[in-house]
Amino acid sequence: MNIRLAWRLARVIIHLVQGLATCALVFPWAGAPLRERLVRRWSARLLGICRVRVERLDASPALEHALIVSNHISWLDIFVINALLPSRFVAKAEIRAWPVVGWLVAQAGTVFIARGNRRELRHIFKGIVDALGQRQRVAFFPEGTVAAQGQLLPFHANLFEAAIDAGVPVQPYALAYLDARGGWHAAVDYTGDTTFVQSILRILGGEPVTARLASLAPIPAGPGTHRRELAQRAQEAIRVALGAVETPLR
Numbered sequence: 561m562n563i564r565l566a567w568r569l570a571r572v573i574i575h576l577v578q579g580l581a582t583c584a585l586v587f588p589w590a591g592a593p594l595r596e597r598l599v600r601r602w603s604a605r606l607l608g609i610c611r612v613r614v615e616r617l618d619a620s621p622a623l624e625h626a627l628i629v630s631n632h633i634s635w636l637d638i639f640v641i642n643a644l645l646p647s648r649f650v651a652k653a654e655i656r657a658w659p660v661v662g663w664l665v666a667q668a669g670t671v672f673i674a675r676g677n678r679r680e681l682r683h684i685f686k687g688i689v690d691a692l693g694q695r696q697r698v699a700f701f702p703e704g705t706v707a708a709q710g711q712l713l714p715f716h717a718n719l720f721e722a723a724i725d726a727g728v729p730v731q732p733y734a735l736a737y738l739d740a741r742g743g744w745h746a747a748v749d750y751t752g753d754t755t756f757v758q759s760i761l762r763i764l765g766g767e768p769v770t771a772r773l774a775s776l777a778p779i780p781a782g783p784g785t786h787r788r789e790l791a792q793r794a795q796e797a798i799r800v801a802l803g804a805v806e807t808p809l810r
Contacts, residue, residue, distance in 0.1 A: 622645055633750065635658065
């Protein structure tokens with residue numbers, strides 16, 4: 561490990577420790593506005609240490625109150641969105657096992673779903689509807705897992721029902737990680753057998769990253785709307801924005 565990479569890794573570790581301290585000492589008594597500011601600031605600093613520059617493209621204005629859905633590429637995704645618009649995330653249970661980061665995103669309000677657990681899904685669904693009813697922002701990755709850049713997996717429709725029940729629109733976000741030449745950044749992909757530690761080292765040791773996040777036109781979710789229709793429209797909007805290829809699940 562070269563000196564630059566070791567220094568960057570040390571800064572990440574220090575920043576994670578600071579995040580742990582904030583969650584343990586400040587979050588228990590902090591109100592929602594303060595927590596949002598802390599999450600936004602902490603996420604932005606983490607990305608800065610990782611040399612990830614966030615570029616925001618508002619193809620449509622980002623709504624303050626919506627069910628946010630995005631394509632899923634990397635563990636960075638949550639922090640890119642939180643650096644711009646802190647949200648309560650719904651994520652796969654595997655993220656909770658990530659060293660330190662899993663605990664931090666849990667403290668920031670992330671809800672984890674175990675695959676195949678229908679009882680837990682019903683409980684989480686009710687929590688999403690309640691949160692949306694309280695005008696909180698809720699975000700999730702409907703692919704259910706990460707995909708390589710340039711590809712888009714089919715969207716699972718179940719959680720889209722929450723937007724219908726809560727009477728809020730769905731706003732798709734298209735997320736891409738680019739290199740200096742404007743192509744997909746190879747170091748960011750988190751597919752296959754790549755471990756969390758390997759991913760961090762690859763990002764810290766690679767060239768700088770531009771994370772381009774585009775908020776797309778909201779999709780109304782009024783009475784009579786079907787969750788599969790919402791999922792298909794959101795997927796198509798993101799696919800077109802990214803120029804991605806739909807890849808069937810294996």
